[in-house]
Amino acid sequence: MKTTVLPILLLVLLLVSCSDKKPKKDLPKSEVKPQFEEILTPVEETSELRIHESKYQIPPVDESFSDKSLRIFVIKLKEIVNRKDVPGLISCLDTGIVSSWGGGMYGIQTFLEESKLDVNPEKSPFWRIMKRYLDLGGAWDNNKEIFRFPYAQCDRFFKDMDLDFDWYFTAICVSPQTIVYERPAANSKKTAILSYEVLKFTESIDGFIKIETADKEISGFVKEEQLVFSGEEHPILEKINGQWKITSFAGFD
Secondary structure, X not given: OHHHHHHHHHHHHHHXXXXXXXXXXXXXXXXXXXXXXXXXXXXXXXXXXXXXXXOOEOOOOOOHHHOHHHHXXXXXXXXXXXXXXXXXXXXXXXXXXXXXXXXXXXXXXXXHHHOOOOOOHHHOOHHXXXXXXXXXXXXXXXXXXXXXXXXXXXXXXXXXXXXXXXXXXXXXXOOOOEEEEOOOOOOOOEEEEEOOEEEEEEEEEOOEEEEEEOOOOOEEEEEHHHEEEOOOOEEEEEEEOOEEEEEEEEOOO
């Protein structure tokens, strides 16, 4: 009798043990512990940078598509700039193109010399500058008498701002997230985020610009590449004898 009971007892114990090893069901997502979520969270989202809000802003705009003939001209101009095509560019210039208002510098040859397009034109900084302006987009000015690139150079966007501008020391953020640094270095402490703000600046240090917001609430350093300076040279387009031409590539002087 004992020889039959023992094997049966061992079989029962084995079956009970196997029943306890059933695979566990997946927990609902709401019950999963979030210990890994912090690792996956981007650093910028967890930072406590001050997001500055101001009424002195110029959001991006591109009005070049509002006129068919202008749109065609701008598309042609972009292709010329991409090819670094000097003869093509010359065909887009007004014969009296202005290179300096205060200095009284006019004419195509003067423009080519000032833009370093007369010798080794493929190395001229003009192409990079012009491409950036065209990519930023432009806007109408002077009651649609002229068209400016980039949009941040348009006087009409400033006329309702209650500010005492010094155009030689005014800059505009052209980025929705312009980081303000405590010092002129990328590893410096980040203190705030600006978005399309009008700024006052004082100096340039190693690719950084020392700025202050128009309301004087934020100061520090921002990367130069994220700004357009109101006094710098830029293209003005006008319709001359029914054809679009670049009539000026001059700064505020």
